[in-house]
Amino acid sequence: MFRTIFAAVAAFFIASTAHADQANTQYIETQIGSTVRADSGRDNSGVVGITVGKDLGDIRVSLAGVRNSSGDATTLGEVELDALVGGAYYDINTNSKFTPFVGVNAGYGWADGAGVVSANDSGIVYGASLGVGYKVTDTIDLVTSYQYLTSNTITVTNSSGNEDWDSQAVTAGVRFRF
Secondary structure, eight states, rough: HHHHHHHHHHHHHHHHTTTTTTTTTTEEEEEEEEEEETTOOOOEEEEEEEEEEEEEEEEEEEEEEEEEEEEETTTTTEEEEEEEEEEEEOOOOOSSSSEEEEEEEEEEEESSSSSSSTTEEEEEEEEEEEEEEEEESSSEEEEEEEEEEEEEEEEETTTTEEEEEEEEEEEEEEEEOO
16 A cells, blocks of 8 residues: 555656646545445445546546455455556536546556455556536535446455456545645
8 A cells, every 4th residue: 555655646746746837726635435336245345545636627637546445254355455546537517516527547456365366466457437526615625436446457256256356436535626
């Protein structure tokens, strides 16, 4: 998790110097949530993350450090997945305080735990998300989203054998613009 946070912070500082003349176009976003469909034989997992990004108008680009954790209460063993994920999002202008969005994500994930087939497995992760932001002030948004992430290179155990890792999660968070 340390390397994910370090890379996200480094990317933030690089991005913040690129266009410092535009106000409130950069942001930090927090997220916390739970999966809505756990792997077969697993309990729902916790999802936490932090995102740094740049608002380009209707399009936002971001870099997120995300942790998924599942399997604590099962005999299949826990799976921890840390990922560094880049994203591109389209904000749908509704001329209101609500802004729906859709996006795509891709990055790299590191998995470990008793439920991972190969110790310290890693590989490409990718997915999509959709959600809505609510503008509280010019610099603060409340955000909720559905996120789907998967990998065809990270394999986990479940009640019917082995399968590719995936996560479907609902998260809530706060976006701070500056």
